Amino acid sequence: MKVILNGEPFETTRADSVTGLLEETGFGGREVAVVLNGEMIPAGARGAYRLSEGDHVELFRFVAGG
Amino acid sequence: MPVWLDLPRDQAGGTATQEDVERALACSDPGARELAVLLSPAASPLMEAMAVRARDLTRRHFGRTISLYTPLYLANYCSNGCEYCGFASDRPQRRVHLKPSEMAREMDAITGRGFQELLLLTGERSEPAGVDFLLAGVSLAAERFHHVGIEAFPMTAPEYARMAEAGCSGVTIYQETYDPDRYGRLHRWGPKKDYLERLEAPSRAMAAGMRTVGLGVLLGLSDPVSEALRLFRHANHLRSTYWRSGIALSFPRLRPEAGGFVSPFPVDESMLARIIFAFRIVMPDVPILLSTRERPEFRDGMAGLGVTKMSAGSRTTVGGYGGTEAVDDGQFRISDERSVEEFCAMLRNRGLDPVFKNWDRVFMEAADG
Amino acid sequence: MKETGNADDSWTVGGHRFTSRLLMGTGKFRDAETMADAIQASGAQFVTVALRRVGGGSGADDLLESLLKLRGITLMPNTSGARTAAEAIRAARLGRELSGSPFVKVEIHPDPHHLMPDPIETFEAARVLAAEGFAVMPYMPADPVLARRLEDVGCASLMPQGSAIGSGRGLATADMLRLIVRGARIPVIVDAGLRAPSEAAAALEMGCEAVLVNSAVAAAGDPAAMADAFARAVAAGRSAFMAGLMPRGSETAATSTSPLTSFLSPVTP
Ligand code: SF4
Numbered sequence: 001m002k003v004i005l006n007g008e009p010f011e012t013t014r015a016d017s018v019t020g021l022l023e024e025t026g027f028g029g030r031e032v033a034v035v036l037n038g039e040m041i042p043a044g045a046r047g048a049y050r051l052s053e054g055d056h057v058e059l060f061r062f063v064a065g066g
Numbered sequence: 067m068p069v070w071l072d073l074p075r076d077q078a079g080g081t082a083t084q085e086d087v088e089r090a091l092a093c094s095d096p097g098a099r100e101l102a103v104l105l106s107p108a109a110s111p112l113m114e115a116m117a118v119r120a121r122d123l124t125r126r127h128f129g130r131t132i133s134l135y136t137p138l139y140l141a142n143y144c145s146n147g148c149e150y151c152g153f154a155s156d157r158p159q160r161r162v163h164l165k166p167s168e169m170a171r172e173m174d175a176i177t178g179r180g181f182q183e184l185l186l187l188t189g190e191r192s193e194p195a196g197v198d199f200l201l202a203g204v205s206l207a208a209e210r211f212h213h214v215g216i217e218a219f220p221m222t223a224p225e226y227a228r229m230a231e232a233g234c235s236g237v238t239i240y241q242e243t244y245d246p247d248r249y250g251r252l253h254r255w256g257p258k259k260d261y262l263e264r265l266e267a268p269s270r271a272m273a274a275g276m277r278t279v280g281l282g283v284l285l286g287l288s289d290p291v292s293e294a295l296r297l298f299r300h301a302n303h304l305r306s307t308y309w310r311s312g313i314a315l316s317f318p319r320l321r322p323e324a325g326g327f328v329s330p331f332p333v334d335e336s337m338l339a340r341i342i343f344a345f346r347i348v349m350p351d352v353p354i355l356l357s358t359r360e361r362p363e364f365r366d367g368m369a370g371l372g373v374t375k376m377s378a379g380s381r382t383t384v385g386g387y388g389g390t391e392a393v394d395d396g397q398f399r400i401s402d403e404r405s406v407e408e409f410c411a412m413l414r415n416r417g418l419d420p421v422f423k424n425w426d427r428v429f430m431e432a433a434d435g
Numbered sequence: 436m437k438e439t440g441n442a443d444d445s446w447t448v449g450g451h452r453f454t455s456r457l458l459m460g461t462g463k464f465r466d467a468e469t470m471a472d473a474i475q476a477s478g479a480q481f482v483t484v485a486l487r488r489v490g491g492g493s494g495a496d497d498l499l500e501s502l503l504k505l506r507g508i509t510l511m512p513n514t515s516g517a518r519t520a521a522e523a524i525r526a527a528r529l530g531r532e533l534s535g536s537p538f539v540k541v542e543i544h545p546d547p548h549h550l551m552p553d554p555i556e557t558f559e560a561a562r563v564l565a566a567e568g569f570a571v572m573p574y575m576p577a578d579p580v581l582a583r584r585l586e587d588v589g590c591a592s593l594m595p596q597g598s599a600i601g602s603g604r605g606l607a608t609a610d611m612l613r614l615i616v617r618g619a620r621i622p623v624i625v626d627a628g629l630r631a632p633s634e635a636a637a638a639l640e641m642g643c644e645a646v647l648v649n650s651a652v653a654a655a656g657d658p659a660a661m662a663d664a665f666a667r668a669v670a671a672g673r674s675a676f677m678a679g680l681m682p683r684g685s686e687t688a689a690t691s692t693s694p695l696t697s698f699l700s701p702v703t704p
Binding site: 027043060 | 650
Binding site for chain 3: 089095099113114117118121305306309334335336339361363364366367371
């Protein structure tokens with residue numbers, strides 16, 4: 001399935017949920033905030049969100065900054 | 067009593083030395099501590115230095131101008147028993163109120179003398195002289211004056227809002243004394259007995275959008291130094307909470323009145339002057355008023371030395387400016403009986419410019435349309 | 436007038452109590468280790484972090500880990516990168532999701548060249564976020580009226596500029612800062628423009644509750660040593676404020692030739 005991850009096309013091999021996508025991209029268990037089609041998905045609710053073809057997924061994390 | 071009115075122990079000023087006074091005079095950002103020092107006995111030999119500082123600050127913030135206003139008593143009914151007042155309900159005064167046509171005639175007589183700012187006064191709210199009566203007065207005044215203030219009974223916030231809507235932009239309400247015990251004893255009966263109700267009135271007026279609120283103490287009722295310190299705290303509290311409204315201060319001294327009340331804490335001119343200088347120093351941008359209660363020589367001397375706003379040609383009787391014949395004895399006796407012309411000539415002689423016009427009304431109209 | 440009377444001289448913002456009055460930014464450090472050392476040396480309990488989309492590689496994304504190794508640190512996500520209130524609000528919500536803390540440093544600078552805060556968008560974002568329960572700490576121009584307005588909409592603190600961000604001009608806005616401090620009932624924290632510890636001390640001396648520094652430490656020759664110097668300057672400035680500064684030299688040494696007070700009568704009415 002093709003989704004748009006952080007603005008780039010991304011082909012998932014097995015993931016069909018937000019949690020699955022995080023694992024596949026190596027962010028499972030890491031501190032990231034997930035935005036699915038413009039809506040923030042709280043960490044506890046990620047398992048419940050299925051992915052569909054063409055979904056926009058954005059992942060955010062903290063970086064250094066003033 | 068609310069915490070913001072508490073006086074911290076270290077600010078009593080009782081142990082201040084002359085050096086402390088000099089330091090307070092030179093302080094670039096003086097506050098409560100400096101006020102206490104400037105009012106302490108140690109400051110009395112430094113009156114001249116205080117006067118110079120007060121004059122310089124007054125000039126810096128207000129230029130060489132004195133704004134003029136005049137009071138108009140609309141009624142003298144009162145159900146309160148303020149021991150010090152000639153309108154108290156046990157005084158044998160003739161009780162009267164002005165009819166709208168009389169108000170209009172009085173006001174026209176006042177504008178005829180050049181005034182653009184009017185202060186409307188009444189006693190406690192009563193059947194013939196309540197909120198609606200005062201509103202009628204405000205509306206008539208708003209058609210004729212640029213700035214209309216009221217000095218009447220405490221009101222609710224919605225009542226203040228109605229006053230503002232009718233064209234009132236200032237509310238004056240003195241606590242008289244901040245000492246709750248003394249307050250309770252001096253206000254023998256009537257709604258004014260409620261200390262906190264009166265204390266909160268300025269906040270309500272400000273919350274209702276009043277542009278200026280006048281605060282003050284009636285000097286002579288209690289220890290003037292603690293009164294001044296509490297007044298300062300009250301003013302600061304209001305300034306930080308309602309920053310869109312301005313504050314004005316006044317320090318009326320007890321005057322002889324009909325009932326013959328004798329002041330338990332007489333304040334002489336030099337103490338009154340010192341209080342005014344000290345407030346100018348700690349609150350350099352706040353208007354300070356001085357009424358015709360004081361004698362001409364004192365008023366002339368104080369003009370521009372802290373004082374920025376003065377009444378002239380005043381009557382403390384109901385009406386009495388020419389529109390109607392005064393029939394009562396007035397709230398208190400006036401000391402400065404000079405005419406407006408004489409008073410203005412004196413100001414000009416001293417290099418001060420009498421200012422009649424307050425521009426609030428123009429801005430308010432611009433905001434409307 | 437602010438009441439400051441804790442025995443340990445701590446200060447409170449957004450319901451959290453802090454003893455350190457030095458806040459640190461985490462940007463512009465050579466590497467994560469230098470940053471962690473500097474923060475430790477500063478004694479800061481409150482540090483800002485930015486929020487970015489996860490990049491392709493995962494090079495320097497262990498910032499959080501090195502920060503979390505330091506104990507007693509509260510994170511304040513900022514909204515840097517936002518050019519409008521809407522963007523800042525979105526960033527704040529994401530930041531809260533990640534940090535679990537109610538704090539947000541609202542910073543909105545639409546002009547990429549000078550990073551000056553946009554007062555209008557900042558006000559709007561602060562209004563919305565405060566209503567949502569955030570402890571809003573707005574990075575703002577040193578404008579006393581804007582300060583009142585931001586306080587009115589429920590901000591937890593004010594973070595006026597000492598001078599233009601990155602300018603290292605110190606407290607160029609000192610007169611405005613004094614007015615802000617005098618009117619504020621919430622903590623005032625000077626943010627941006629500081630270069631030397633003496634400037635941080637001066638901010639505390641005038642009654643600011645704390646300062647936030649970043650470049651001054653990150654770009655110093657020895658960041659950890661500079662962080663320590665700032666910590667001591669902040670403590671000294673605070674002590675000086677509490678002690679009460681001696682006033683400046685008298686402005687009115689001269690007395691007039693003809694006395695101003697000769698009209699006073701000694702008689703009481
Ligand atoms: S001071 Fe005012 S309230 Fe008191 S008796 Fe006089 S008119 Fe009435």
